[in-house]
Amino acid sequence: MFTVKQLSQMAGVTPRTLHHYDDIGLLKPSQVGDNGYRYYGEEALLKLQQIMFYRELDFPLDEIKKLMGRRDFDVLKALETHKESLSRQMERTKRLLVTVDNTIQYIKGENTMSEKGLFEGFSEEEQEKYALEAEQLYDPETVRESNRKWKAYSAAKKEAIMAEGKQVYQDMIAVMPKGADSAEAQAVVEHWRKHMDYFWTPNLGQLLDLANGYNDDPRFKANFDKMHPKLAEFMREAVKVYVGKKRSK
Amino acid sequence: MFTVKQLSQMAGVTPRTLHHYDDIGLLKPSQVGDNGYRYYGEEALLKLQQIMFYRELDFPLDEIKKLMGRRDFDVLKALETHKESLSRQMERTKRLLVTVDNTIQYIKGENTMSEKGLFEGFSEEEQEKYALEAEQLYDPETVRESNRKWKAYSAAKKEAIMAEGKQVYQDMIAVMPKGADSAEAQAVVEHWRKHMDYFWTPNLGQLLDLANGYNDDPRFKANFDKMHPKLAEFMREAVKVYVGKKRSK
DNA sequence: CCTTGACATTAACGTTACGTCAGGGTTTAT
DNA sequence: ATAAACCCTGACGTAACGTTAATGTCAAGG
Known part of the structure; x- marks a missing residue:
């Protein structure tokens, strides 16, 4: 189990980012302590890496949210669309x-x-x-x-x-x-x-x-x-x- | 003298944009009536066109504000800088x-x-x-x-x-x-x-x-x-x- | 036990350039 | 006179966090 800071350092983001992702429901902590502390497991790290991959491609967060855990086909379509928008840009x-x-x-x-x-x-x-x-x-x-x-x-x-x-x-x-x-x-x-x-x-x-x-x-x-x-x-x-x-x- | 709508149509923006430019002091109306109406003259149109030119180049508004009415040399530097950022992008x-x-x-x-x-x-x-x-x-x-x-x-x-x-x-x-x-x-x-x-x-x-x-x-x-x-x-x-x-x- | 420092929390404003109501006057044309 | 069309001033919403602020928690040392 990782704390916000630990996870954030592993992934190269700030704790605030994790707060934000929690707020918008993009990445919820695996557990929350009685003290209110967020605790993340390995699988959260994987998910976060996925998220950051899409972020690097300039996907907006809610797109990523919809994309995550979707079938490849949908992802493929999204990527194709995104590619076009990148081309236009x-x-x-x-x-x-x-x-x-x-x-x-x-x-x-x-x-x-x-x-x-x-x-x-x-x-x-x-x-x-x-x-x-x-x-x-x-x-x-x-x-x-x-x-x-x-x-x-x-x-x-x-x-x-x-x-x-x-x-x-x-x-x-x-x-x-x-x-x-x-x-x-x-x-x-x-x-x-x-x-x-x-x-x-x-x-x-x-x-x-x-x-x-x-x-x-x-x-x-x-x-x-x-x-x-x-x-x-x-x-x-x-x-x-x-x-x-x-x-x- | 033009009203907001007239000027906005001439320049291809919305009245809201003119309100905004007024708010931030980028483009003030040439006159303001007793009723509070904004009235713009020819010179405002020219200025607005200048502004829109820079906007097309993706300059942020406060940059434009600083740029307007500056000597060519400064503008040149700003453009060079901007060009590099565009290149990076x-x-x-x-x-x-x-x-x-x-x-x-x-x-x-x-x-x-x-x-x-x-x-x-x-x-x-x-x-x-x-x-x-x-x-x-x-x-x-x-x-x-x-x-x-x-x-x-x-x-x-x-x-x-x-x-x-x-x-x-x-x-x-x-x-x-x-x-x-x-x-x-x-x-x-x-x-x-x-x-x-x-x-x-x-x-x-x-x-x-x-x-x-x-x-x-x-x-x-x-x-x-x-x-x-x-x-x-x-x-x-x-x-x-x-x-x-x-x-x- | 107490303090200290590092860490955690939530809340809330700031950022950019307007879009989009909402509520309410003004002007103009009929 | 009345409706259409236009004007105004707030003020919230947007994207993705950064940045305080005020405050609670934990581990270690004296």
Whole structure:
């Protein structure tokens, strides 16, 4: 017979944990003394080890409770289910990692930017850094072309282009009340498309990808959010409509 | 000015969430009416979007609170830290997935086992299934040799070997009180090593790997736990001592 | 026998980020 | 005027214990 402390040390948990398991009826002591002391036997140790095995797998306690002493088949099903949830969790974590990474890159870019006193949002370095990843996300050739084109511009020209870009987005915000499928919004999208020619000439599919990228890429998203919190989303909608109309023609 | 519901719908959260953020001082309303109603402005929407961005990355609220309106450099550090914790989480989940998978395999094996009425723990099927993974964990050639050897034995011989194996483990349990470095325990390890010859002849490093495998592989672990909850661990210790002594000679 | 230290008990609050009533005002539309 | 829809403030519930707090028990030594 073991006392709480003894058992807890053998199993590598705290006495409090045993109290808790007793409270919720997951692991009752084999005996209880007149003094109220809990006493556990060998079989309790085995049970506790089973419990801890499932705990390591992140099963919640009441799941474990239902699982213990069940037939293998049920356990099997539970494990399969659990496996899927673990898989989903991993996918999610993977995504989060990418996002964090992107954001880190973004902030680093923004830092260099402000150091160099460039106008906010799309510094040259940022463009380059972005290009590296963009090559994987989008089409490598077009991205490289975009970069070549951009670099060829003079500094003044660059600023003019950026300013025009900002204007486009401001226009976009202005027509938001009209709705993404309004004539006004569609006109701005048209303008935006022409503006893109400074970089490269996207086809309809790439236009969609770009609008989606504005939402999904945190560096873009952050810049758009600065202008208007709904801008990125609105553009996605508007571009979707635009492309839909163009294609149906 | 937006009411709670309006803002909540724009941002995709519940009003309760806004109440909560107000309570903890993470996002206060821009104004509060005489009736006690909360009213939020555009800037609150921006802030909320920021908050939700961090929330998506699984930052706890008080972290976000500290982070908001901080200089980029601090945010960068926080993100780097967070990235590491995400990485760790992913490693862990990866490990759990492997374990769950192993366990599922183990249970399936146990089922076939009992169907075929073989003695518990190490059925032939189980051996084979195990071999597949063992080839990746250990050395493929030796594992294959082990399998060839094992298959060559008659059923009676197999049972005899298994029985001897059980005896070895019982002996091991018997000497546990003496300690892993006791002469008695070391003698049993010696015996165990000879016993392994029925399968193959491990060198010292492989001996260690085996003992570790007893602890890390859930199918082995479960069988060992049936005999004694501390057996696997004790064997690891004893074998470590054994190998240490042999090597120093 | 008494004290001391190590151990045991129960009770109850703290943690995280809200969900979910409950009870009761306010605004808006009909 | 009245109902629908919305607002408010509590306050409990969640998961799995950690952490005091107040108090009882046991074994050993003086």
